[in-house]
Amino acid sequence: xxxxxxxxxxxxxxxxxxxxxxxxxxxxxxxxxxxxxxxxxxxxxxxxxxxxxxxxxxxxxxxxxxxxxxxxxxxxxxxxxxxxxxxxxxxxxxxxxxxxxxxxxxxxxxxxxxxxxxxxxxxxxxxxxxxxxxxxxxxxxxxxxxxxxxxxxxxxxxxxxxxxxxxxxxxxxxxxxxxxxxxxxxxxxxxxxxxxxxxxxxxxxxxxxxxxxxxxxxxxxxxxxxxxxxxxxxxxxxxxxxxxxxx
Amino acid sequence: xxxxxxxxxxxxxxxxxxxxxxxxxxxxxxxxxxxxxxxxxxxxxxxxxxxxxxxxxxxxxxxxxxxxxxxxxxxxxxxxxxxxxxxxxxxxxxxxxxxxxxxxxxxxxxxxxxxxxxxxxxxxxxxxxxxxxxxxxxxxxxxxxxxxxxxxxxxxxxxxxxxxxxxxxxxxxxxxxxxxxxxxxxxxxxxxxxxxxxxxxxxxxxxxxxxxxxxxxxxxxxxxxxxxxxxxxxxxxxxxxxxxxxxxxxxxxxxxxxxxxxxxxxxxxxxxxxxxxxxxxxxxxxxxxxxxxxxxxxxxxxxxxxxxx
Numbered sequence: 001x002x003x004x005x006x007x008x009x010x011x012x013x014x015x016x017x018x019x020x021x022x023x024x025x026x027x028x029x030x031x032x033x034x035x036x037x038x039x040x041x042x043x044x045x046x047x048x049x050x051x052x053x054x055x056x057x058x059x060x061x062x063x064x065x066x067x068x069x070x071x072x073x074x075x076x077x078x079x080x081x082x083x084x085x086x087x088x089x090x091x092x093x094x095x096x097x098x099x100x101x102x103x104x105x106x107x108x109x110x111x112x113x114x115x116x117x118x119x120x121x122x123x124x125x126x127x128x129x130x131x132x133x134x135x136x137x138x139x140x141x142x143x144x145x146x147x148x149x150x151x152x153x154x155x156x157x158x159x160x161x162x163x164x165x166x167x168x169x170x171x172x173x174x175x176x177x178x179x180x181x182x183x184x185x186x187x188x189x190x191x192x193x194x195x196x197x198x199x200x201x202x203x204x205x206x207x208x209x210x211x212x213x214x215x216x217x218x219x220x221x222x223x224x225x226x227x228x229x230x231x232x233x234x235x236x237x238x239x240x241x242x243x244x245x246x247x
Numbered sequence: 248x249x250x251x252x253x254x255x256x257x258x259x260x261x262x263x264x265x266x267x268x269x270x271x272x273x274x275x276x277x278x279x280x281x282x283x284x285x286x287x288x289x290x291x292x293x294x295x296x297x298x299x300x301x302x303x304x305x306x307x308x309x310x311x312x313x314x315x316x317x318x319x320x321x322x323x324x325x326x327x328x329x330x331x332x333x334x335x336x337x338x339x340x341x342x343x344x345x346x347x348x349x350x351x352x353x354x355x356x357x358x359x360x361x362x363x364x365x366x367x368x369x370x371x372x373x374x375x376x377x378x379x380x381x382x383x384x385x386x387x388x389x390x391x392x393x394x395x396x397x398x399x400x401x402x403x404x405x406x407x408x409x410x411x412x413x414x415x416x417x418x419x420x421x422x423x424x425x426x427x428x429x430x431x432x433x434x435x436x437x438x439x440x441x442x443x444x445x446x447x448x449x450x451x452x453x454x455x456x457x458x459x460x461x462x463x464x465x466x467x468x469x470x471x472x473x474x475x476x477x478x479x480x481x482x483x484x485x486x487x488x489x490x491x492x493x494x495x496x497x498x499x500x501x502x503x504x505x506x507x508x509x510x511x512x513x514x515x516x517x518x519x520x521x522x523x524x525x526x527x528x529x530x531x532x533x534x535x536x537x538x539x540x541x542x543x544x545x546x547x548x549x550x551x552x553x554x555x556x
Contacts, residue, residue: 002318018457028469053472060469062550064451068461075466078455080550089378095315095325114314117307119479120324123248126379126449128547131475137307194456197546199448200378208456 002094004087008106011177012144013084013205014164015184015193019212020171023063023077027163027172031059031081031142034162038147040112044135056133058082058142059163066211076211079172081163082129082142083196083204084108090121090130090141098139106178106205107146112138126200149174177205248380249479250540253304259532261298261331262367262392263525266400267291268338269363272356275404278411281346287407288342291400292335299331323376327369334362367396374539379546381447383539387435394428395532402504402525409519417518418511425508425528429501432535436493444544454549465552480545492538500531 035058036043045055059081067073084101088108091099098114099121101107110121115138122130122139130141145161148154158165164172175184184207187193193207232240268291271277277287303309316332318325337359345351371392374383401424405417444450451465452458504524511520 002321054474054478056475057469060474062465062469063467064455064457065464065466066455066457066461067464071461073461076455076457078550092321093324093373093376095318095322095328096311097314097318114311115308116311116314118305118315118324119307120373122475122479123377123545124379126454126546128476128480128550132307132479134475196456197449197453199453200546210456210459 002091002097002099004091004101005103005106008086008101008103008178010105010179011084011086011205012105012107012149012175013177013184013207014081014144014161015173015175015187015207015209016079017171017173017187017191017209018076018078019191019209020169021061021077021079022169022171023061023075024168025061026166026168027079028057028059028061030162030166032057034145034148035143038145039143040110040140041133041136041138043140044133046134054134056131056140058131058140060128071214071216074211074214079163080127080129081206082108082144083127083202083206084142084144086203086205087201089124089126089200089202093120093124095120105176107144108141109143109146110139110141112136115139126197126202127204144174177207248540248543248545249482250537251305253301255533255536255540257298257302258370258392259298259529259536260301261295262370262396262532263399263403263529264291264293264295264298265331265334265363265367266396266398267403268295268334268400269360269397270400270404271351272338272341272359272363274351274353274356275401276408276412277404278408279349281349283407283410284342284345284349287404288338288345290403290407292338292342295331295335323369323372327366327373330362330369331366334359334366337362364393364397367393378447380543381442381444381449382439382543384447385435385438385442387431387438391428391431391435394424394431395535398424398428399525399528399532402508402521402528405518406521406523406525409517409521413517415511415515415518418508418516418521421508421521421524422505422512425501425504425524429497439542444546444549449546449549451549451553454546465550468551476547477551481548481551482541484541486542489538489542492534496531496534496538498531500528500535503527503531 032043043056047053062078064076064078065073066076084106088101091101096114096116098111117137119132130139133140149159160174164174173184175182177184188207191209193209195204303312315325315328319329341355341359368389371389375388377383402421405421451463455463457463504527507520507524511518
């Protein structure tokens with residue numbers, strides 16, 4: 001059913017720490033590895049070794065440069081996957097009922113056997129979280145590794161999304177946002193977690209932790225090397241004068 | 248947005264088809280006789296159905312298209328599918344009755360006219376509901392779709408009536424209809440100039456949440472090549488030639504049909520000429536609809552470098 005649930009028992013999602021992410025793309029690789037063999041159709045690649053490779057991914061890392069007014073620019077690696085919005089516009093536009101949001105944990109999923117591949121849900125998503133598989137022609141999106149997090153056949157420490165499990169920097173955290181005592185709720189409270197494009201009214205569950213402020217040098221002038229003002233002596237002084245005379 | 252030919256053909260052609268169905272249903276004068284009772288509704292049905300079938304060509308799984316009738320409670324696309332089929336079935340019965348009795352049932356016709364107009368409105372709402380595409384997200388979008396659909400239908404119905412009637416007076420109303428429809432589109436274009444992602448409050452700063460630190464610029468895309476998102480939602484060719492294409496759309500869709508309709512009206516010529524006006528209007532609408540898609544900016548472009556993407 002493509003109507004959204006009024007409330008969900010849990011609000012499972014991710015916290016992504018932009019301060020910690022090093023942009024290694026390991027989460028993308030592990031996501032693709034797990035999900036190409038897991039939930040739904042495989043994640044295809046076309047022309048992978050050719051001149052125009054394309055493929056479906058559930059997670060992608062952009063890299064931005066952010067320039068404060070009074071400090072040098074810095075680089076921010078920016079992982080982006082489905083934000084499992086509370087008010088998910090991708091769900092309500094679906095004409096077939098293939099897209100749905102689960103009332104038990106808030107995960108947004110696609111029942112691929114019902115998807116007609118119209119692409120309307122991808123248009124409705126402001127975040128670019130949904131991609132059409134180029135081979136299966138059904139819509140693919142992050143499942144929050146629904147086939148890992150409840151999977152009793154794998155060790156307990158592996159029962160979290162593949163991207164979280166693999167992140168070598170600890171930049172990704174998985175948990176229940178409806179519980180104020182959960183690890184993710186605490187992180188959001190401590191670090192001032194934010195919503196992406198709040199003006200779109202999607203009420204995303206996933207939160208982003210902004211980079212911590214950079215420590216600033218005590219005075220602005222010490223940030224750059226001092227200009228050389230003293231006159232050199234000896235051989236260098238002679239050379240300096242001789243070259244000056246040459247004009 | 249990527250201007251897919253199947254979707255452009257769908258919105259223009261089925262718009263015209265439902266416009267003609269609405270005009271037939273509303274009781275516009277048409278030639279009598281069995282041939283007219285068969286061929287005129289057949290043409291209207293053909294336009295509407297050809298458009299609807301074309302819309303399934305861009306589906307990944309057209310064989311599952313029937314599933315799209317199920318979510319009418321929440322989805323505009325589903326509602327449009329359901330109502331288009333109901334309207335077409337009623338129109339089939341109406342046509343059958345017309346062919347058998349030679350009479351057109353007015354109450355059923357009016358019901359069909361309302362169904363047709365609502366179908367076109369729902370088609371437009373598929374686009375107008377998109378908050379992610381500020382150009383489309385306006386009440387003017389369904390108004391333009393509706394006015395163009397009814398104008399197409401009126402030109403064709405008045406034109407076909409030229410087989411039976413020598414009266415040129417319908418050309419006067421055709422002039423008015425064409426002028427009103429394009430005035431609405433002009434208002435849409437004017438509004439599109441002031442609506443943008445930025446005006447809607449979406450910038451690279453809000454998209455990344457980094458605005459509190461400073462100005463944001465894309466340093467590197469997630470991948471060296473293209474992907475589904477860049478193919479589907481980040482289309483910049485249209486913006487480059489927008490001004491020229493608007494002139495072409497206006498020349499074909501507005502100026503020529505207006506000249507033809509004015510000529511028919513001024514020289515008391517046969518309204519059959521309005522069929523020609525309909526054909527050039529359709530040509531203009533294909534260009535207009537191409538621009539509707541190609542010029543539209545999607546919020547996801549902010550993650551790929553914004554306007555320069």
